[in-house]
Amino acid sequence: MxxxxxxxxxxxxxxxxxxxxxxxxxxxxxxxxxxxxxxxxxxxxxxxxxxxxxxxxxxxxxxxxxxxxxxxxxxxxxxxxxxxxxxxxxxxxxxxxxxxxxxxxxxxxxxxxxxxxxxxxxxGLNSERIQASHGTLNTKTQTGRFYDVTGTVGIKTPASPGKRAIYANGNPFIFTGRMVVKTGPQNYDLYDGTVTSCLLPKPDWLLSAAHFQIDDKQARASNSTFRLLNIPLLYFPYVTHSVDAEARQSGFLIPVFGDTSTKGIIIGEQIYMVINRSMDLTVGTDYFSMRGWYQMATFRYRGPGDTFLKVHYTGLVDRRKGNANQGGEDLVVAGRHYLDANTRMVADLEYLSSFIYRAAFTENFNQAVSTDIVSKAFLTHNQNGYEASLYNDRYQGIKRIAITDALGNIVTPAQQIRIFRVPSLEFSSVDHMLGHSGFVWDVDASASGLKRVQPNFTTSGVIERYDFRPELAYPLHGGGWNLRPMVAVRETFYSRSRVTPLGPVPAESVTGLNRADFEAQVDGRMPVIERTFTSGWLRNLFRTDFKHTVEPAFTFRYVSGIDNFNGILRFDDHDIAANTNELQYGVTQRLYLKPRHPSACTTDATESDALIENPLLDTLPGGITDGTGDGLQPKHQCGVQEWITWRVTQKHYFDKSFGGAVQVGRRNLFDSTLDLSGIAFLTEAREISPLVSRLRVRASEKVDVEWDFDLDTGAKKFTANNFFVDVHEGRIFSGLSYARLNAPGRAYNEGIPSATSDFSQMRVLLGYGMPTKEGLSVAANAGLDLKVSSLQYAALQTSYNWNCCGISVEYRKYELGSVRNENAYRFNFTLANVGTAGNLRRAERLF
CATH class of the missing domain: 2.60.450 (lipopolysaccharide transport protein A fold)
Structure with missing residues (x-):
């Protein structure tokens, strides 16, 4: 029919x-x-x-x-x-x-x-679905009754058999019941039922109660029992489960419990408060049985577009006394607001009362060993290629400073340096055509107030600095050559200067200083040399065509007029400009791969035969995806792929003393050395810089390798030598990094070298699994100081996930000298789409 x-x-x-x-x-x-x-x-x-x-x-x-x-x-x-x-x-x-x-x-x-x-x-709006043996319904009032019910909220049914269900919002759940009474479009009363977010028929966890009430906001029940793996564990007089993905609810978060060798037993609680749809606040405290009270608070605001504000505070009132007290405070503020399409305000600020506090209590190793804090805030306006800014920043760092003790001896303890730039005005432009002449011009100008504070030196108030630099260039192109000759002048005025000749302790002069220079520069890009290999054993081995390119480049730079370099007070990179007469030359080589048969690859993600399953895209347990692609990705990448990139460059200095600015035996930093390498190398007059090499290899879609080094041909040593490799195959992943530094000390001051100029470190990572997949996952990492043969940190994590719940356990160790020698044990237990109990945070996971 x-x-x-x-x-x-x-x-x-x-x-x-x-x-x-x-x-x-x-x-x-x-x-x-x-x-x-x-x-x-x-x-x-x-x-x-x-x-x-x-x-x-x-x-x-x-x-x-x-x-x-x-x-x-x-x-x-x-x-x-x-x-x-x-x-x-x-x-x-x-x-x-x-x-x-x-x-x-x-x-x-x-x-x-x-x-x-x-x-x-x-x-319905929440993708509700009710399966029943029989029932009644009114299509106008949307009321009715259903019997022997199994239902879902927030889960989209697959369009065809074999496809997996997809979450329609962030708070899906599944319910069963003897009877469901529908009292409105999105209102239900569930009798003799259960609620869970796990797939049936054998959910890992569920709540059972005689009566549930479900509306468009949440599901509620009284006198319910929580079952885990069908074992009754907890009784709840009252419990709720959110239905609306957009809704947030104030309340107490799951308590935190833990234990470490330096903090003792940890018991903590936090309160989450919804202020409005754009703002929330989390406030909490942890009690460390061996140290005292630890406080934290986080405020978040999300406005229209890219506007946001986040404020995070942590602090510890340490009960230890004297030098053993490691208490402190850390406040971080980050935000952005657009006044209009061309004007924005940005802030990234941090106040840290003690570096020892952060090293002793942060859970991030990179933060624990960092000795630099940079805070910035600015208001900027861009229009027609011009930018005007009101800028403010603050630097705080630990450096080794030469100090004379009571006996007249010079010592170099680790002390803090603070550099401030009070609100300064900055103006700059991109290249603008000068009529129809072919010339282009740009300009940079600033007016700043600066202050520097360190144990043996403090500037007297705010030092004024005015800087103006216009530039004129004439780009040339032809025959594959690209040249950009330019000339510029620069005028900088300081309201204070430094007393010369330099003594063991810095001294400020009330005399102003004017620095003026003339600059000339030619940037050249030669024609690219290339060859495509379509035959040979290499092509047959890799089943692909190869293309090799060679890209030579050079820059000649001449700066003259700066004859008062040692009289300039140092605040930032504006103050290390020096005379130079140099030639930088280098070459970049690239090796490209191209599939022999372009038809063998595809980027059409709609063709099922062109897709493979990518477990990295499956972010939810139980085989339910987040709807961003069903865990599928293209088999191949079409077109040419960059396989190997190798850049080598070096500088030749025709003016070996940089106009007399080089001080023998000291760590000299100039703008012309800093733009070549971040590793200091200039301690005496020299003609040749270290050879800088950057090699990157995309060996396959599963292997990445990088080798970066600075080879000092004069000293016949590697001043820096870094190696990185990353490998992942299915659920197995690993990483190795090696960093070697053998260069002038990081903090030379008045001829006193730092003891941190020579170190060798290694980082290793090895793991199997994914924390969002069912089954076992395990991972470990470690940081080794090869110079002193010691372990700096190590962590071992393992987790096991069922259908929609999982447990993770971690052991973590820190060895940071006298500041921190800690063994920590952490865990968490997670219910999918409900919450996590424990003290192992997502940001600390190794996976």
Missing amino acids: NRVEFPVAGRQKNSRHRSLIFLSIMLFAANRADIHAQQVTNEVLPDAPASTSQYPLARAVPAPDQPSDVIIAADTQSTQGGHFVLDGNVVITYGNRTVEADHVEYDKATGDLVATGHLIASG
Whole structure:
């Protein structure tokens, strides 16, 4: 028998009624919207009178999630006086909802229907789905009763068999019950039921209760029992589970418990407060049985567009006394706000009262060993290639400073240096054409107030600095050559200067200083030399074509006029400009791979035969994805791929003493050395810089290798030598990094070298698994100081995930000298889409 499908009470056009009738119908519907809204939208609508026919016709629009036209499809049907009897694959659609069953009796006038046999009611704003043996429903009031129910909220049913379900929001759950009473479009009463977010029929956890209430915001129950792996564990007098993905609820977070060798037993609690839809606040405290009270607070704001503000505070009141006290405070503020499309305010600020506090209590190793804090805030406006900024920053760092003790001896303890730049004005531009002459120009200018504070020296108030640098260039192109000759002048005025000749302790002079220079530079890019290899053993081995390119480049730079370098107080990179006459030369080589048969690759992610499963894209347990791609990605990458990149460069200094600025035996930093390498190398006059090499290899989609080194040909040693490798195959991943530094000390001051100029460190990582997949995962990492043969830190994590819950355990060790020698044990237990109990935070995971 043919399948019948037809609408019921659909809209029609009629031009014979006046707008007064239409208005009366709308007013009546407004008073009785709960009963008659559907009737209004399905009645014959009148046309407007001739005098107003030029205006569009106004039509009543049903409220969200309200029924509208009813469409019926069935194998067989019979109708008598608006009463439908439907059999065989019955599908009734109204609004964004659907009812399916084997047998349905439907009354058009009242909207009542009775369904039996494989009843499925689905749809709504939260993607609700109810499966029942039988039930009743009213399509107009959206009320009814269902029996022997299994249902879901927030989970989209797969379009075809074999496909996995997809979360429709961030708070999905599944429920079962003897009876479900539907009291509204998104309101249900569930009797003798269970609620879980795990897949049935064997959920890892569930809540069972005699009565649940479910609406568009949350599911609530009294006197419920929490079961884990079908074992009753907890009794809850009252419990809620959020349904609305956009909703947030204030309350207490899951308590934190832990134990470490330096903090003792840890007990903590936090309160989460929703201020409004754009702001929230989390406040909490931990009690360390061996140290005292640790406080934390986080405020978050998310505004329109890219506007945001985040404030995070931590502090410890350490009960230890004297030098053993490691208490302190750390405040971080980050934010951004756009005043208009071209104007923005940005802040990235941090206040740290003690580096020892952060080293002793932060859980991030890189933070623990860092000795630099940079805070910045600026207001900037960009328009037509010009930028004007109001800028402020603060630097705080630990350096080795030469200090004379009571006996006259010079010592170099680790002390803090603070450098401030009070609100300064900066103006710059990109290249602008000078008429039709072919010349381009740009300019940089600033007016700053600066202050420096360190144990043996403090500037007297704020030092004023005014800097102005215009530039004129004439780009040339032809025959594959690209040249950019330019000239510039620079004028810088300081309201204070430094006393010369330099003594063991810095001294400030009240005399101002003017620095002026002339600059000339030529940047050159030679024609790229290239060759494509389409034959040979290498091509046959890798089954691909190869393309090799060689890109030579050079820069000649001349600066003259700076004859007072040692009289300049140091604040930032503006103050290390020096005379130079240099030539930088280098070459970049690239090796590209190209598939021999372009048809073998594809980027069409819609073709199932071109897709493979990528477990990295599956972020949710239980085989349910987040809807971003079903864990599939293209098999191959089309086109040319960059395989190997190797850049080598070096500088030749025709002016070996940089206009007399080089001080023998000291660590000299100039702008022309800093833009070549971040590793200091200049302690005496020299002609040749170290050879700087940067080699990167994309060996395959699973292996990345990088080798960076600075080779000092004069000293015949590597001043820096770094090696990195990353390997991942399926669920196995590993990483290795080696860093070697053998260069002038990081903090030379008045000829006193730092003891941190020579070190060798290694980092290793090895693991198997993924914390979002079912089964076992394990990972370990470690940091080794090869110079002194000691372990700096190490961690071992293991986790096991079931359908939708998991447990993770970690051991972590820190060895940071006298500041921190700690063994820590952490764990967490996670219920998918519900929460996590424990003290192992996501940011600390190794996976």
